[in-house]
Amino acid sequence: MLARRIIPCLDVRDGRVVKGVQFRNHEDVGDIIDLALRYRDEGADELVFYDITASVDERTVSPDWVGAVSKAIDIPFCVAGGIKTVEAAGARLAAGADKISVNSPALARPDLINELSAAFGRQCVVVGIDTFEENSTYRVKSHTGDPNKTRETGRNTIDWVIEATKRGAGEIVLNCMNQDGVRKGYDINQLSAVRKVCPVPLIASGGAGATDHFEDVFKQAHVDGALAASVFHKSVIAIPDLKRDLKARGIEMRI
Amino acid sequence: MSLVIVDTGVANLASVRFAFERLGISPIVSDDAEIINKAERILIPGVGAAPYAMRKIHQKGLTPVLQKLSQPVMGICLGMQLIFETLEEGGEKINGLGLVPGSISALDTGGQPAPHMGWNTLTPLKEDPILDGINDNDYAYFVHSYAAEVSSATLASSKYGADFSAIVRHKNVYGCQFHPERSSRVGAIILENFLKVSA
Numbered sequence: 462m463l464a465r466r467i468i469p470c471l472d473v474r475d476g477r478v479v480k481g482v483q484f485r486n487h488e489d490v491g492d493i494i495d496l497a498l499r500y501r502d503e504g505a506d507e508l509v510f511y512d513i514t515a516s517v518d519e520r521t522v523s524p525d526w527v528g529a530v531s532k533a534i535d536i537p538f539c540v541a542g543g544i545k546t547v548e549a550a551g552a553r554l555a556a557g558a559d560k561i562s563v564n565s566p567a568l569a570r571p572d573l574i575n576e577l578s579a580a581f582g583r584q585c586v587v588v589g590i591d592t593f594e595e596n597s598t599y600r601v602k603s604h605t606g607d608p609n610k611t612r613e614t615g616r617n618t619i620d621w622v623i624e625a626t627k628r629g630a631g632e633i634v635l636n637c638m639n640q641d642g643v644r645k646g647y648d649i650n651q652l653s654a655v656r657k658v659c660p661v662p663l664i665a666s667g668g669a670g671a672t673d674h675f676e677d678v679f680k681q682a683h684v685d686g687a688l689a690a691s692v693f694h695k696s697v698i699a700i701p702d703l704k705r706d707l708k709a710r711g712i713e714m715r716i
Numbered sequence: 717m718s719l720v721i722v723d724t725g726v727a728n729l730a731s732v733r734f735a736f737e738r739l740g741i742s743p744i745v746s747d748d749a750e751i752i753n754k755a756e757r758i759l760i761p762g763v764g765a766a767p768y769a770m771r772k773i774h775q776k777g778l779t780p781v782l783q784k785l786s787q788p789v790m791g792i793c794l795g796m797q798l799i800f801e802t803l804e805e806g807g808e809k810i811n812g813l814g815l816v817p818g819s820i821s822a823l824d825t826g827g828q829p830a831p832h833m834g835w836n837t838l839t840p841l842k843e844d845p846i847l848d849g850i851n852d853n854d855y856a857y858f859v860h861s862y863a864a865e866v867s868s869a870t871l872a873s874s875k876y877g878a879d880f881s882a883i884v885r886h887k888n889v890y891g892c893q894f895h896p897e898r899s900s901r902v903g904a905i906i907l908e909n910f911l912k913v914s915a
Contacts, residue, residue, distance in 0.1 A: 685829060
């Protein structure tokens with residue numbers, strides 16, 4: 462049986478792993494390789510590395526650490542941040558990344574998703590979506606790495622999920638910004654609404670603070686994976702305990 | 717032990733190379749017929765679209781080379797699909813390398829999200845040295861939309877909607893639908909077994 466995935470997210474800035482609250486006030490939480498190995502050893506099913514400043518500063522992700530991560534770990538990982546072209550994506554995949562994730566550049570130029578899917582196959586192409594609930598509607602934001610540069614896109618989240626998967630996205634990571642970093646639980650309503658229109662694997666992001674939150678998002682929103690950062694980085698939840706508890710509650714887990 | 721990772725021109729070769737390096741082997745990445753023929757083990761990697769991959773293999777003149785190998789060969793993911801006789805992908809039906817009888821077609825996920833992506837359990841169906849140390853319900857990491865049905869070549873199956881072949885063998889040729897290089901301990905055992913199987 463296919464296991465649900467537990468995915469630590471490592472936000473990378475200037476070659477270090479950082480974490481902020483609602484994308485603000487970033488603090489240093491450690492070295493990329495040290496954390497990647499720690500999570501692999503603890504039983505993480507996959508890792509996501511987001512270069513959170515890349516889109517904002519017009520920088521590209523350093524391929525150096527991508528290759529170093531690929532060499533160090535034997536579980537899949539995805540690289541996000543600053544990927545605007547097929548060439549930039551290809552460089553990261555060639556360095557050993559299993560998937561690449563696009564967010565702001567796909568909003569600026571949606572054809573990028575088609576191009577990436579055609580070049581590498583949809584299984585490599587993840588579309589990350591930063592979504593914010595306002596007056597009961599879900600809106601997509603871009604350039605969320607820096608609060609001063611965050612933009613309204615004018616796009617409705619549900620519509621964008623449909624469009625992105627039609628264009629060739631092989632997976633959607635839905636980051637619910639109202640929940641991010643505050644550990645009050647995933648946005649079950651929004652994730653359930655997106656699940657209904659999303660034919661590819663869906664990964665929940667934003668809000669994990671307790672084992673119950675993971676149970677809820679798997680059982681109620683039927684997501685394929687749950688992504689979290691601060692609860693893992695700060696050892697609020699230990700991954701081996703989490704996976705054992707979820708398995709005991711009837712959720713398929715790779716132990 | 718000499719091992720060549722066939723440079724098909726489409727695959728992400730780094731992660732497969734690193735996996736063997738973790739086992740103490742230094743693979744050679746090559747599309748040279750002579751180097752491929754001389755290697756003790758051949759690995760056919762692959763990600764992406766099958767029709768494009770087969771075209772690249774034809775263009776490089778590698779089709780007859782890969783069809784005449786007698787040493788142990790392993791195809792991984794798309795590389796596993798390319799070793800079959802026929803592949804149906806995106807409305808196109810093409811010939812594969814024909815090293816293993818059977819065909820590749822779209823995996824019927826029974827309405828679940830596609831691609832089939834993540835860690836799924838292996839069910840060994842036959843005894844084979846490649847499965848030494850692998851237990852029923854061990855997890856391996858899969859990413860694919862197409863698959864081979866369970867057949868007499870199947871050594872281990874997996875299930876996502878439909879049952880499908882996770883590991884196949886025909887004569888000297890093995891195929892893994894999952895990514896052993898990304899399947900942690902289970903993947904390392906399978907790659908290590910591949911290095912040990914008798915030629």
